[in-house]
Amino acid sequence: MTAVTPVRNPDVRSMAVMTRRAWWLVVLNFLVPGSAQVLAGNRRLGRFGLASTLVFWALLVVSIVSVVVAHSVLFDIATNTVALTVVQVFLAFYAILWLVLTVDTLRLVRFVSLAPLARGLVAGLAVVVLVGTAGTAAYGSYLSSVQHGLLDTLFSSKKDVAAPVDGRYNVLLLGGDAGADRTGLRPDSISVASIDAETGQTTIIGIPRNLYNAPFRKGSPLYGPYPDGYTCGDDCLVSFLYTYGEAHESLYPRAKSEGSNAGIEAERDAIEGVTGLTIQYYALIDMGGFVDLIDALGGITVDVPYRIPINGGMDANGQPINVDGWIEPGVQHLDGYHALWFARARHGTDDYHRMARQRTVEQAVLAQFTPAKVLSKFQAVANAGTQVVKTDIPQGTLSEFVSLAVKAKSQKITDLEIVPPTYDNVHPDFAAIRAAVKKATATSAAAAAK
DSSP: OTTTHHHHSOOTTOHHHHHHHHHHHHHHHHHSTTHHHHHHSOHHHHHHHHHHHHHHHHHHHHHHHHHHHOTHHHHHHHTOHHHHHHHHHHHHHHHHHHHHHHHHHHHHHOGGGSOHHHHHHHHHHHHHHHIIIIIHHHHHHHHHHHHHHHHHHHSBOOSOOOOOBTTEEEEEEEEEEOOTTSSSOEEEEEEEEEEETTTOOEEEEEEOTTOBSOOOOTTOTTTTTOTTOSOBTBTOBGGGHHHHHHHTGGGOTTTGGGTOOHHHHHHHHHHHHHHOOOOOEEEEEETTTHHHHHHHTTOEEEEEOSOEEESOEEOTTSOEESOSEEEOSEEEEEOHHHHHHHHHOOTTSOHHHHHHHHHHHHHHHHHHOOHHHHHHTHHHHHHHHHHHEEEOOBGGGHHHHHHHHHHHHTSOOEEEEOOTTTSOSSSOOHHHHHHHHHHHHHHHHHHHHO
16 A cells, blocks of 8 residues: 555655656556556546556457468458448547546646656656557547548449459559540550459550450440441541440440449450450559659659650651650659659650550559558558549459459569550451460469469
């Protein structure tokens, strides 16, 4: 009893005693929230704080063990809106509790009885304690809220989850460019990410936007009007199908209810016909908003193969003129604006060189998506993501896709570019293209198995 009495009933006339007591109370409030109240204040509040803290520690230990034993637990929580709501409320409760306990601890300290020099130091330590406990919990609750909003805004809530086909997920990637000089949106970048459902091994198949005569999969609404492919002259490039689909929305009446649109579905049907793959999902990337995402990640590092013009036009020989600047050759760290021009500039080169640069950007962005980078700039990345990406990937499959993404980061991404001179874009041999796609995806799966 004598060990407790000086803390609960101190000699307020002794600055030395009160100062030592203040240090103990603040430190105890940090180490074991609630203990300061048990020793020197409202015991009921203290016992509630202690019990809640012990529950928090127990759940924290269980969570850490679960994550170490099975990473999928963390992915399941981070991609489930119900789980995120529970985490958000849970952390908000502890933020409020630890704020109350810290403020009450400061009341128990009785600053007027402390040595003058100690008052500021004790207050400073209390602020650090508040940030370390209540502040951390509040920030965690906020991040859970941001993640919840990201899932609701970006990913589909539909219940149907597509199964792998031949052991692979195939995602259509469209880089949209609705510039002022264009009628509607036309994809400037078309590719398919073919992902092994077991290993995460990924092959990127690049389709040139100026591919002619694209065939449609059987069963497509466009197969009837174009049984021999999209053959109608210069206005029938594969990239033009987006605006064609939007102008004929009645062809795909269920598209909007399933998180897509008629333009995307027309592109999907054509790319399935070209590659022979079944495409389960799509992701449309707004090239203009892409700037914000790269800036949010702190830029990307790429090896620039040759001088690349920024803006401007081209002369009669196809050379850049009236440019706003250049991206010089060599290893460069690019912000969003310059990364966009690195990916989209075509003056002085051709579409096929640009496709290669786009793959470079894609891989550089993936390299930047490290846990530390994303967590440190989570709000900016999340906000940019909702503006940049549109997709029909359902929330129910996100945990699996995140797990595959983690596996994919440790492996080399292979690619197949359907471009001249190997593949003629004007008179394509689609049987040869489909055979090459089949070989490329089979090769990546076999490589991952070794």
